[in-house]
Amino acid sequence: MTLRTSLNDYKRHREDDRKFPGELRSTTGVFAGDGDRLVHVDDDGSLQDYSYPLSGLSGIDSSRFGVGDGWFDGGASQRYHDDTGVVETVHEQGDWQVRQQDLTVGRTHVTRFELVGDAPEAVDLNAYVRFAPDGREGQTSLLVHDGAVEAYHRREHDYVGASTDFDAYGQIPERFDELVADDPVEFPRTADEERYEDTVLTGGAHLTAPFENGSVTLVTLVAERGETARADALSTVESAASEYDDTETLVAAARDQREWRVPETAPHRETVVDDLRVVSLLSAENGARIAGPDFDPFYVSSGGYGYTWFRDDAEISRFLLEGSEVLGVDLDGWHQRSAEFYRRTQLDDGSWPHRVWPGDETLAPGWANARLEDGDDTDYQADQSGSVAGFLATYLRTDDPEDPEAIEATIEAAVDSLDDTLEADGLPVACQNAWENMQGRFVHTAATFLHAYAAVARAPVSTDLRDHARAQADRVADGLDRLWTGEFYALREHEGELDERLDSGSLALPAAMREYAEITDLDDETVDRLVTHVETTLDGLEHESDAIRGLVRFEGDDWRQHGQGNEKVWTVSTAWGANAAAELGSLLDACDDARADDAYRRSRDLLAEILPGGSLVRDCGYLPEQLFDDGTADSATPLGWPHALRLATVAHLDEADELAVAAAEPAE
Template identity: 25%
Template sequence: IVQGQDVLVRHYVFENLGPDKISFKFLYFASLHLDSHGAGNAVLYYPNSDALVHYRHGYAFCIGGTLPTAGYQCGNALHDASDGHLSGSPNSLDSQGCLVWDIDKLEGYQTREMTVFVTPGHRIEAALTALERARQTGHRMLFRQTLDWWVQFWGTDEPSDDGLYRRSLSVCRLLTDGETGAVIAAPEIDEHYTKCGGYGYCWPRDGVIVAYAMGRAGYHDFSARFYHWCLVAQAENGSWLQRYDAAGFLGPSWGHQIDETGSVLWGMWQHYLQTGDNGFLQNIWPALVRGADYLCDNIDPKTNLPAPSFDLWEERVGEHAYSAAAVAAGLKGAVITAARLGQSGAAVRWEQTIGTVEEGISDSLWSEERGYFLRTVRKKVSHDEYCGCINAGQEAGVTEDAKGYRGYFVQADDVVDASLLGLVYPYGILPPDDPRVKKTVAAIEARLTSPGVGGIKRYENDNYIGGNPWIITTLWLALYHIAAGNRDEAAYHLKWVQEHQTELGYLSEQVCRDSGIPNWVIPLTWSHAMYILTVVEMREKGWL
């Protein structure tokens, strides 16, 4: 993919490995569902360009090569492509199209080359023009332009022997919308939501970690574009909701997560600390005010914690330690921003709420009996679970909303969870040497280390995709140990991640607990961002 140009380059080299002359066919099939729609797609063959054009609404994709084709087919092309004989149908109200080339009389031990270009445009004419421009430029020059762009992007300040670091920078850049600044979690692997809720969206929480990592690595323009996108995506009530498309429109959602709003406010302040850009503070101030007021309006007076919402794993509703840390850190950033802009009067309530939430973390979440922080209190449960808790003598309760619908909760969820590390990193609500933190980390290491393969699981009895160790949680523990000054422990977890990258240098979401093979989503921007942060933090300590 050539940066700054509308072209995908696929260059092919056919090599005859034997002594005899051979002839064969090369087919290029495509079925494009443009704008995420299976209906309304169409495909045309353009003889003057010897190319297919797939189009729908305001999108067109042109596919053509450097050698003359021997045939084409629009519509129902997969079936006919299987026998190599295309019908020559010039148009179809279908998503499928295919081109075929005859590779004739390839001499023994010789090679022949050709390039296929895929060129997009908002109109068919633009896509066709891009194709002709790519043909004229040629794959060698386009490759040279691409390499030069990435060399300039990487610069010379990264560890030269760490290809995973450079790959991580590249992944974060490639999964960022060049126009809007939105950072998607991963290339979509489950567009029909058969195994999960889909990954091809921008979660503000994930985006903040990516922006923070890229800023720490020196890519401040990247972070600035992301926070510009945040201004577009913010809801009228001041919150940032679960996830959005790249344009900032709310994506399919199954529940609000209050930590997203807190993390955005924290991230905005971190961007200022990295850049000293006063104009940035002025620009975000109205959004920051709405966001901070929203957080203050959503504190549970019974616990002094943020009101019930989904946790960062998007699996349970309650009042969570990680959410509390994000909210307190976000409000701290807002208070300091207000002071910097001479608006301290607006921040009195925010500062009071910080104290309230910090008090809630200590009073409502610390369990002296268990010896670690609770991940959640007032966790929503079913009626049957509620009855079971009551029968077992556990503290539980009932809520009722304005419409009379009843809900049920259990007061304490004592499952050990790696997200408790968020109390220290990145939000800094508690110091790494706090005795309660050290006991919590010891519980995480003892209960969440995956037997055999190693790595850190999300939480006890996790059953998502088999309950595997995750890259982000393993690096999260490394980042805690960096903050605590534990060099050997941090290096151990960093090495584990390096040993579980793919052959191409990508980091997955998970690692199979049985085989140790990278598993599920590949690549995940959050994983790569955590790797960048771990490397940067260790370099700053002189450990790398």
């Protein structure tokens, strides 16, 4: 996303009360991706690369398509073809249609257009594509080859070609006076004043290509100088344009590139497919995952999303690990890549940095890197290291890693780091919270420590390490007493006082307590407190409007309200609530506690809001991070964390024989 694109969006949406102007939102449309390229296909058929965090390549900055003299204007129906990555978009043209099919294969993206119905016999495809090689919108240039147009800056060279002979004309970017004008510029266009070089010193081109036998295929390729020779790039574009000229070939290629298979008998199979597809789209080739498509690279109203947070990533890893075996999905390759990624990125003190670029694992921009600076731990997110340690310990115990000794060494160093940030009273030090907007001693951070220590105490590591982790788990469990308000666990202790707000992050406690229960017997008071806390938190954070129902993030959350006047519902909080209730149900079930039935019921009730047909899920299966009360999706879409939570909750309830109970329950 270039500044020009951001300014145009700002001009279009500066008065909108449901869109933050200047962002490149993905709350409509569907993604196609493979390897380190991620391409958004909006509901007007336009393409936009979200690939930079994964590959370091910017690709398509903006685009537009149409037929004849018209342009597709949005609102088209979209779906994935079965359980593949082929995106199908149908543009209505009166009594005929244009069916658009998109598939990403490596760094090549294929877009096939097919006329359906009583279409005109002679019609051209109109295509406007603007690249931003090396993220630049200046100092770029075009080369028009026989069969493709090349846009380049220095390192990055991008290509667009078609399966039929086409005409290409360079597009002059916005002039300075147009950038500061009130109205956005519409492309393609013909400028009134044009210098000789204007249509060459640009990254944008307008192509017209005729349909032949009712179809035409457009191909884009992002490449690097020194890695892909120009002749090879041109050959790739030409081959793809001719090869992917029918649905069968596209679908076959999509099936070949998919690593996972979901059994036909899997519960909620459609949802499981959606979740695995989303996690695949957000994953780099090394296994690291961006939190979500980076809709805000200029930090207009957020800190960006196209990075790997070790909290989100490790939680996703653990949920996939827990759910994949139950669902009969082989994700061993994913688990192994995740473990190796965590090993490579661990800091010398055993912790992990705030966030990294997933493609090359280098340090990414962030605000919680105290362990890399001379600052104190208030600008460190200790829960991230707890989440990674918990996953690695569970992976070592339940799977068959290639190098268990190396993983044990990583766990041991991580435990040292956790020890260093655990105070004598059993609570972690004052640090940043999971939501990254406060400092203090948080119940969520304590839950991740408890989970990690308990998981290590169960893992096949040295006896000394297991015994130490067991003792540390006991300390954290005792330390939680400091946060007990008499009815629930407080959000945090801050400057010696309890912040007695409800926080969905505290819903990490049931899973942590259940892990802890595997190494010790929980007393009745601890169990009763947990039940009361979960019930109070779910009741207190639930929010319902005419359009949606779910959990808000925490009491008093004013982020991205945009004039709404109250907290927004978050899918990760809602999914966390469903998962926490399921974990609580299983913990109570193991104690023959009759309250398990109500916990399972609460889990199914919240899960319904994020399953197909639920109020928080898009028709394509995506879970956006947040929603306004009128149902408008906002922020990162799709977000990987709630998708992994949803998958794990479906698996958990199915394993407990509680998933099918919903069908027998009377409607309220």
